[in-house]
Amino acid sequence: MYLQIDKFYLEIVTLLTMITALALSLWSARASHVVAAISSSLFILYGLYSGEFRVFYVVSGLVWLFSSTFSALHDRERWYSLTFSGTLLGIMITLLSQNYLEFLTGWELMTLFAYASIGVYRREWRPGYTFLAFGEVSTVLLIAGFILAYQETGTFLFHTLTDTLPLWFTTFGFTVKMGIFPFLVVEWLPIAHGNAKPSLSSVLSASMTLAGVYGIYKMMSLCPQTQALGGVLILIGAFSVLFGALYSYVSDHMKGMLAFSTIENNGAILTALGSLELSADPVLKAFAQFSLMVYVVAHSLAKTGLFLVTGYVHGESMSTLSTERSFSLEIGTTLLTASMSGLLPTVGGVAVWSLLETLFMESISVRGILGLIPLLAGVMVGMGEGFATGAMARFTSFTSLVRPRGGERGRLVLLIGVLMPVLALLSYLLSPEMAGAASLGMFSNSLIPSGYSGGSFGGISPLYVLIILPILSLITYLASGRRRVRTVDPWDNGSGRRLTYTSFGMANNIRLMLRFVLRTRKGAVETSADVFWRAILQLVRGYVRFSRAFSRAYMNSSISWYMIYMILAFIVVILVVFL
Amino acid sequence: MRIIGDLGSHCLTSEGLVEGPCKYSHPTIGEGGYGSFSFLYGPSAGGLLESVAFDILTYGESIEDVRALSYKTRHIKVGGLPLRDVLFKVERINVPFAASHTIAFLTAVENALGVSPPEEVVESRIAQLELERIRNNLLVIQRLAEAASFLVPTYRLLYYVEEVNRAISRSCGHRYFLGANYLGESRCQGLHLPRIDVEELRDLLSNRIFIDRLQGNGVVKEDWAIGPAARAAGFSYDARLEVPELKYRDHGFKIVTESKGDAFSRMLVRLEEIEVSLKILEGVEVKPRRFELPLREGRGIGRVESPSGDLAYMVQVEQGSIKELHLLPPSRINILLFLRSMPENIFTDFPFNWESFGIWISEAEVSIS
Numbered sequence: 033m034y035l036q037i038d039k040f041y042l043e044i045v046t047l048l049t050m051i052t053a054l055a056l057s058l059w060s061a062r063a064s065h066v067v068a069a070i071s072s073s074l075f076i077l078y079g080l081y082s083g084e085f086r087v088f089y090v091v092s093g094l095v096w097l098f099s100s101t102f103s104a105l106h107d108r109e110r111w112y113s114l115t116f117s118g119t120l121l122g123i124m125i126t127l128l129s130q131n132y133l134e135f136l137t138g139w140e141l142m143t144l145f146a147y148a149s150i151g152v153y154r155r156e157w158r159p160g161y162t163f164l165a166f167g168e169v170s171t172v173l174l175i176a177g178f179i180l181a182y183q184e185t186g187t188f189l190f191h192t193l194t195d196t197l198p199l200w201f202t203t204f205g206f207t208v209k210m211g212i213f214p215f216l217v218v219e220w221l222p223i224a225h226g227n228a229k230p231s232l233s234s235v236l237s238a239s240m241t242l243a244g245v246y247g248i249y250k251m252m253s254l255c256p257q258t259q260a261l262g263g264v265l266i267l268i269g270a271f272s273v274l275f276g277a278l279y280s281y282v283s284d285h286m287k288g289m290l291a292f293s294t295i296e297n298n299g300a301i302l303t304a305l306g307s308l309e310l311s312a313d314p315v316l317k318a319f320a321q322f323s324l325m326v327y328v329v330a331h332s333l334a335k336t337g338l339f340l341v342t343g344y345v346h347g348e349s350m351s352t353l354s355t356e357r358s359f360s361l362e363i364g365t366t367l368l369t370a371s372m373s374g375l376l377p378t379v380g381g382v383a384v385w386s387l388l389e390t391l392f393m394e395s396i397s398v399r400g401i402l403g404l405i406p407l408l409a410g411v412m413v414g415m416g417e418g419f420a421t422g423a424m425a426r427f428t429s430f431t432s433l434v435r436p437r438g439g440e441r442g443r444l445v446l447l448i449g450v451l452m453p454v455l456a457l458l459s460y461l462l463s464p465e466m467a468g469a470a471s472l473g474m475f476s477n478s479l480i481p482s483g484y485s486g487g488s489f490g491g492i493s494p495l496y497v498l499i500i501l502p503i504l505s506l507i508t509y510l511a512s513g514r515r516r517v518r519t520v521d522p523w524d525n526g527s528g529r530r531l532t533y534t535s536f537g538m539a540n541n542i543r544l545m546l547r548f549v550l551r552t553r554k555g556a557v558e559t560s561a562d563v564f565w566r567a568i569l570q571l572v573r574g575y576v577r578f579s580r581a582f583s584r585a586y587m588n589s590s591i592s593w594y595m596i597y598m599i600l601a602f603i604v605v606i607l608v609v610f611l
Numbered sequence: 612m613r614i615i616g617d618l619g620s621h622c623l624t625s626e627g628l629v630e631g632p633c634k635y636s637h638p639t640i641g642e643g644g645y646g647s648f649s650f651l652y653g654p655s656a657g658g659l660l661e662s663v664a665f666d667i668l669t670y671g672e673s674i675e676d677v678r679a680l681s682y683k684t685r686h687i688k689v690g691g692l693p694l695r696d697v698l699f700k701v702e703r704i705n706v707p708f709a710a711s712h713t714i715a716f717l718t719a720v721e722n723a724l725g726v727s728p729p730e731e732v733v734e735s736r737i738a739q740l741e742l743e744r745i746r747n748n749l750l751v752i753q754r755l756a757e758a759a760s761f762l763v764p765t766y767r768l769l770y771y772v773e774e775v776n777r778a779i780s781r782s783c784g785h786r787y788f789l790g791a792n793y794l795g796e797s798r799c800q801g802l803h804l805p806r807i808d809v810e811e812l813r814d815l816l817s818n819r820i821f822i823d824r825l826q827g828n829g830v831v832k833e834d835w836a837i838g839p840a841a842r843a844a845g846f847s848y849d850a851r852l853e854v855p856e857l858k859y860r861d862h863g864f865k866i867v868t869e870s871k872g873d874a875f876s877r878m879l880v881r882l883e884e885i886e887v888s889l890k891i892l893e894g895v896e897v898k899p900r901r902f903e904l905p906l907r908e909g910r911g912i913g914r915v916e917s918p919s920g921d922l923a924y925m926v927q928v929e930q931g932s933i934k935e936l937h938l939l940p941p942s943r944i945n946i947l948l949f950l951r952s953m954p955e956n957i958f959t960d961f962p963f964n965w966e967s968f969g970i971w972i973s974e975a976e977v978s979i980s
Contacts, residue, residue: 284645284646349645351646351648524651525651525652525653525654525655525656525664526654526655527651527664529649529651531648531649531650531651533648533650533671534646534648534671536645536646536648536670536671537646537648537669537670537671537672538671539671540646540669540670540671540672540673541671541672543670544672544673544957
């Protein structure tokens, strides 16, 4: 009881602190960011006391804490601190909501403040409008789902439901916000994220999309299990992983490529959510839940760090940007991209491994044609991770590794980077099971095993990798002595023209090989186009043409035709509602 | 009438000289858009036999435009020199094509002086040109095999190149025909045919990996193309049937053509031409022979079909010395064709396409004054 009261007050204090940050933004940007950082810390504390949704709260709080700290150090505009803290407040209300109305209030607050921030930053409103338009599509679907839920329970409170329809509606609403939808895979989110300040980009990418994941997870916990939705989510998610990673690989816009990478990560999280919904095996469900949570942790924090890296870079084009390399940025960026590439001993490695294990275990345990879905998804996720590794290698190389050395910047990035292996160790706490394999040198409880009711499947030991790597490095060091490094200019055939390869060139092989899908164009800034985005545009143009023709033919100021139209529309709406 | 190339200030065509320079269709020079950058290949890079560099405009992987950079320019002064001294220099412009250069030069001199060489000299010249063609075609195919890292075929082809070199040496006293031809004289004695198993060479065509590197690579179908590049694109262009001095028609010579105009077609043409040349050589008798050259003034053109296409000289002779000399080396045209064929290909296509033209920078970048 004491803890309950404490938690309630903590929630109130956290919210009030964030509202204070919002109010302070009218006076001082720095004060607003500092207070937002304090509120984020309180939210982390609140998250630690929470039960089922603990990971969402703690991770969101960490993302806000890092972003606010970065803003406090680097941003001075009051308008920005206003929209920034407003966005954080919106997400906070969404996560803390106890009913559908509170949820929608937070959701809209978040959307509107983020829209204002994107628009004001560039003084160009198109990216903001794009963001707002898709945000509202999402809201409409959520309202539809929530109304259906209200119809069933008669209350706006989050109550258990017996119908799966609210889950279907809201899930698609949330996936729109995550940049994922069957006919709209990868375009709006990069436009919006690529046009925001680094700290807001990290919030949009890591925390706002996390709110979408939270929403689906919450609705899943309220609705009965539906395998069909699980299968659909797995396929949509895996498809998004593949295409998000592909577009990230070929994008030369620094923040755009990170935003595409976000879609890839969101796709992976959606796949994990689908796996959770597909499987009826409790052991496998527990492992899928582990996979989901680890992915949420890995993606949110690594993406926050990477967006903050962009704050130290001048220019947006990967091929022409200028920056200085520092030890902190070098190590931080390498660890972050290693995590995003799914490499051990980082938390991203555990996340990718666990997701693939989940999918392949489901392909064995789920019977019938449904079993093919996770198998197919596993293949797509595997391919996507390959592209992701290439994209991340390019990001690290051209933002840090190949740049001239100078200064000591990016300590915050280093801190987040170091979290990646630390969180890999903390992933043991999320694992439903731990084991040992003494014969392999993995002693008691140092192995995270994967398994389902039919038997065990595999295992991984981040601790083992974390210990072995320095030992092997030490042995190499002792055997070969201090490394001798000779730094030379890149060889340009002796021409002295200092010709170097570019980021754009590094990804051009895929642009050429997949020119049919990417619609590669040469000699233009936009060299690759999204076929899905084009399909949507064509659909919209077709609809506009149809509407125009329809209005000219039947609504040409003729009151009788107008009456007929109204009656027909009314009948159709009644039929739809009735059905 | 077909365009052969610029010879001095004129344009040489299959019908003779016309006012120059030759009119080529100008290619569109690629403008680099966002993401494009320059990539320099050569002059000090693996895969290139001679000093040459290429400035490649690329977006990465794909080649948008190529410019050849000169690193081997040579100026040869011949004005006022006696014919024998000029012959000595001409012979050494591009030693792998020494027979083609000297025979074209001597033909130009003989035409300038109004002399027709005797039958034995013509036969000897045909034998030399065909031996040189066999060797060069083998070398081009060997370079293609080497570019694909096919070491066994590479060394087998080098073995055949050595066979041809030894046959030439036994016939003419020098592996590269140096000293084999002189003013009013042909010095080769007896013809030693190289032993070449053409069927073994055709085994290369059964390797799909090798063929894939060549097919569709460097397609060029310009009507001003010459030599194997023209014949690979379906044009029946060959100086052996157009030039009356060397009586190829008497030896049952037939033109080999392909249609695709890519590196593979160029290799096929060269491969089949080895067999055609061997057949021509079977009907040729080689004997040394001298003949008189009068001391006259005049102007003449000499043209032969070198292994890589038309090679021509135009001379103005006065008092046994050169007053004017112009050269049209086949490599100069082939470089233009190569540059035109390269856009739309990718980096890995480069060495195969380059080798398929059989270009020698030594003759392309020589200037005679």
